[in-house]
Amino acid sequence: MSESAPGGKISRVVADGINSGEQRSLWQDASRRFRRNWLAVGGLVVVFCFLVIALVGPHISPYDFLEQNIFHAFQGPSEEHFLGTDDLGRDVFSRMLHGARTAALVAFFTTAISLLIGVLVGAWAGISGGRADEFLMWISDLIQAMPGLLLVILINTTLRRPIINAFDTLYMQTRNPFYLNTLWLDYVLVFSALALIGWPGLARLVRGQVLSINEEDYVLAARAIGASEVHIMLRHVIPNALGPLVVAVTASMGGAVTLEAGLSFLGIGIQPPNASWGSMLEEGRRYWQIFPHLILIPAVTIGIVQVAFVFLGDGLNDALDPRRNT
Amino acid sequence: MATFLLIRLLRWSVGLLLILLITYAMMYYGAGDPIRMMFIQGEDFDTEDEVVMLALRKKYGLDEPFLAQFGNYMNNLLQGDWGRSIRIEVDRPVLDIVRFRLPISMQLGIAATVIGAVVGIALGVWAALYHNRLLDRLIVSIVLFVNGIPSFVILPMLLLLLVLQLKLIDVPYGWNGLFHIDSALPVAVIAIGVLPIIVRQTRSAMLEVKSQQYVTTARAKGVPESRIILRHMLRPVLTPVVTALGLIMIGLVNGSLFVEYILNIRGFGLLTIEGIKKVDYPIIMAVAVVGTLIIFVSNFLVDIIYPILDPRVRAQ
Numbered sequence: 108m109s110e111s112a113p114g115g116k117i118s119r120v121v122a123d124g125i126n127s128g129e130q131r132s133l134w135q136d137a138s139r140r141f142r143r144n145w146l147a148v149g150g151l152v153v154v155f156c157f158l159v160i161a162l163v164g165p166h167i168s169p170y171d172f173l174e175q176n177i178f179h180a181f182q183g184p185s186e187e188h189f190l191g192t193d194d195l196g197r198d199v200f201s202r203m204l205h206g207a208r209t210a211a212l213v214a215f216f217t218t219a220i221s222l223l224i225g226v227l228v229g230a231w232a233g234i235s236g237g238r239a240d241e242f243l244m245w246i247s248d249l250i251q252a253m254p255g256l257l258l259v260i261l262i263n264t265t266l267r268r269p270i271i272n273a274f275d276t277l278y279m280q281t282r283n284p285f286y287l288n289t290l291w292l293d294y295v296l297v298f299s300a301l302a303l304i305g306w307p308g309l310a311r312l313v314r315g316q317v318l319s320i321n322e323e324d325y326v327l328a329a330r331a332i333g334a335s336e337v338h339i340m341l342r343h344v345i346p347n348a349l350g351p352l353v354v355a356v357t358a359s360m361g362g363a364v365t366l367e368a369g370l371s372f373l374g375i376g377i378q379p380p381n382a383s384w385g386s387m388l389e390e391g392r393r394y395w396q397i398f399p400h401l402i403l404i405p406a407v408t409i410g411i412v413q414v415a416f417v418f419l420g421d422g423l424n425d426a427l428d429p430r431r432n433t
Numbered sequence: 434m435a436t437f438l439l440i441r442l443l444r445w446s447v448g449l450l451l452i453l454l455i456t457y458a459m460m461y462y463g464a465g466d467p468i469r470m471m472f473i474q475g476e477d478f479d480t481e482d483e484v485v486m487l488a489l490r491k492k493y494g495l496d497e498p499f500l501a502q503f504g505n506y507m508n509n510l511l512q513g514d515w516g517r518s519i520r521i522e523v524d525r526p527v528l529d530i531v532r533f534r535l536p537i538s539m540q541l542g543i544a545a546t547v548i549g550a551v552v553g554i555a556l557g558v559w560a561a562l563y564h565n566r567l568l569d570r571l572i573v574s575i576v577l578f579v580n581g582i583p584s585f586v587i588l589p590m591l592l593l594l595l596v597l598q599l600k601l602i603d604v605p606y607g608w609n610g611l612f613h614i615d616s617a618l619p620v621a622v623i624a625i626g627v628l629p630i631i632v633r634q635t636r637s638a639m640l641e642v643k644s645q646q647y648v649t650t651a652r653a654k655g656v657p658e659s660r661i662i663l664r665h666m667l668r669p670v671l672t673p674v675v676t677a678l679g680l681i682m683i684g685l686v687n688g689s690l691f692v693e694y695i696l697n698i699r700g701f702g703l704l705t706i707e708g709i710k711k712v713d714y715p716i717i718m719a720v721a722v723v724g725t726l727i728i729f730v731s732n733f734l735v736d737i738i739y740p741i742l743d744p745r746v747r748a749q
Contacts, residue, residue: 146574249448252732254724256690257705261456261717264709265463365583372585373694373706385585392589392695396604399593406586414581421577 137350140426147422153415161211164204172197172205172382183400191400193390199404205382206405210364210412213298217363218356220302225309226352232310233317234336244314247307255304259366262300263375267292293377297370301363312355316348350427354420361416368409384409441736445729449722450507456721457503460714467519467712468495493519495714506718515722516715521707527715530704531723538689538700540611544620546681549627554674556628557635558662564640572632580629585691588622608698619692627681634677638670672742679735682727 141147165172175195182192190199228247232240250258271289278286320326326343334342370376371385379386384405391401468489472482490496493516494505509516515527522530560572595601595618605615642648643666651661690702697703701723708716 146577245444249451252445252448252725252728253452254721254728257720257724260705260709261459265459267463268465269463361581369583369585369691372691375709388585388589395589395593396597399597402589403593406589410582410586410590413583413586414578417577417581 137426141422144422144425146418147426150415150418150420150422153411154419157207157412157415158211160204161207164207168198168201168204170198170201172201183398190404193387193401194394199387199401202382202387203384203404203408206384206387209294209377209381209383210367212294213301213367214360214363216294216298217301217305218359220298221305221309221359222352222356224302224306226313228306229310229313230317233314233321240314243310247310250304250307253304256366256369258304259297259300259370260373260375262303263296263370266296290381293381297367297376298363301366305359305363309352309355309359312351313348316351317344320344320347353427354424357416357420357423361413361420364416365409365413438733438736441733449725449729452725453507453718453721454503456718457506457714458499460712460717461499461502464709464712466490466495467714468493470712471520493517493714506715510718510722515719518713518716520711520713521704521716527719530716531701531719534699534704535701535723537608537698538693538702541616541619541623541689541692541698541700542682544611544616545623546627546678548620549624549681550631550674550678552624553628553631554635554667554670557632558639558667558670560632560636561639561643562662564643573636576629576632579625583691584622584626585695587625588618588692588695591618591622605696607696608700615696619689619696619698622692623689630677630681631674634673635670638673639666642666642669668742672739675738675742676735679731682731 169189175197176192179192184191190203193199193202228243232243270292274286274289277283320343321339323343326339329339329343367376367383368385368388371383372389374386374389377383377386387405388402388409391398391403391405395402468486471489472486487496494502497505506516513528515531517524517526518530556572556576560569563569592604596604602614602618605618607615609615611620648661648665651665652658656665689700690705692698693700693702694706701720704716705720705724707713708720
C-alpha cells in the first residue's frame, strides 16, 4: 500500500481508528489471539519444557537410567531418589528423563517423515490432478482403511527379527562394530511404522489446501496477469496452507507420543533396556496395588504431556483460523 | 447411486485383497515359523524334534512356498473356512474363536458409543445454547482435557482411585457379561474416548443451526423453546454426528484393545495381541480381515445413512 496513492492516507486513518493501533500482519494477529488463550499458552509451556527435558534430561539425571540396585528396590520418593525406585532398584526419575528423550525422538522423526511424504504426495496429487491424483489418493485411502494400530504392531513385530539377522550376517562378514549395536532399531521401527500410517492424513490436508487455494479469485487474478506457477506456489499456496499444517504437525507429534507409549505399554514398541514411559507404565502395572507410585508417575506424565499437546493444537487452530473466532 | 456403491465395492475388494497379501507376507517373511517358536519358547514342547516339527508344519500347510500358502488361505477363506488356530486355542476353528470373542468387544463398544453419544449430544447442545458463556467454556475445556488422555492412562488412574483410594469396587477382571458390575469401568473408559468427538461435532453444528432463519421463524410463531431445540435444531445437528459415529466405530477397533489388555477381557482386542505375540497365522489373518471389514462397513453405512438424514445430500 503506497502512501502517495489518492485516498491512501484517509483509508489509513480510518483503519487506524478501527484497529486503534498500527497494522498487524496475519502472524502478529494470530500470536495475539493465541496469547489471549491461557490454556493454549499453558500447553505451549509444558510442550516446551518436555522438549527441553528430552534434550538435556539424560545429562542432568542423578543416576544412570540402567543402574540396578536390588537392595534399594521399591523405594518410595526420598531425598536420595526423588521419585523412588522400581522393581530392580533403578532410579525412577532418571528413567523418566530418559523416557522423555525416547518420546520426543519418536515424536520428532514420526512427524518429520510423515510431513515430508505427506507434503510431497499431497502437493503432487493436488497440482497434477487426473490419474496421478486418483492413484495417490487410492493408496492413502487404503492405508487409512487398514486398522492403524494393527499395522503398526505388525511392522514392529515382524521387521525386527529379519533386520537383526541381516545385521548379524553383516557383522560376521565385515567385523564392523557398527552392526553389533541394534538398540536404535526399536526407535527406527516405531517411528517408521507411525510415519507410515501418519502421512496419508497430511497428504489429504495438503492436497485439499492446494485445490481450494488454487480456486481462489486472487490466484486466478495472479495467473491472469502472468504469474508463474512457482510464484503462485511460493507466494499464495504455501503461506495459506501453513496455518492448517502447523495445527496438523502439533496433532501429529502428540499422537506419536501417545502411540509410542501405547506400543511400549503392550511390550511391542521400545524394548528394554531402553526406557520408555509406556514400558514403565507396563512394569508398574504388575505392582500397582502395593506400589502405586510406579504406575502413577508415568501415567500422570503421559497424561500431562498429552493434554498439553491437545490444548496447544486447539489454541493454534483458533489463532490461525480467523474465520472461526469472529 | 447403485453404480457409485458398486465401484466402491470393487475398490474395497481389491483393497482387502492387497491388505491380506501384505499381512501374510509380513507374517511369512518377518514373524517366522510358529512351529519352531513353540519349541524355542518351550511352552508346548521340551526338545526340538525335527520330525515332529515337520509333521506339524505339514498339518497346518506351513511347509509350502509363500504364494501357495497364501493361495490356499484365500481359497479356504472364500469357502468360509478360516483355518484352525495353531497356538492360542490349539486346533479350534478360527471362525469359532472370532464368533466367541468379537461379540464381547462389540457389546463393550456399542454400549460405550450409546452412552458417549447420548451424554455427548446433551453436553454439546447445552454448550451451544450457552455459547461463549462460562458453562460453554467449562464444557469445552473439560472435553479438550479428556480428549488428551489415552485410555491406557485413564484406566490405571481410575483403578487407583476407585479400588485403592475409595475402595468402591473390586478389581474388575475378565468378562462376566455386559450387565455385570465389572463391565462398568471398561464401558466408562471407552465412552470417555467417544465423548469429545461427539460434543465437538454437536456443538459446532448446533451453533450453525442456532442462527438459521427457520429457527427465528419458529420462535416468532411462539413454538415452545424445548420443541424448537428437539424438532428444529437437533435433526440437522445429527447429520455430522452420524459421520462422527462412523469414525468412532473405526476407533473402537483400536480403543478397546488397551482396555481389554489391562482388564484381561478376552475380547477381540486381546485376541489381536495374543495372536501377534504367538505368531498364530490364521488368527492374525482373521484379525486383519475382520478389522478391515469393520472399517469398510462403517464407511459404507455412513454413506447410506447420510442421505437419509440430510435431504440436501439426497438431492445431489
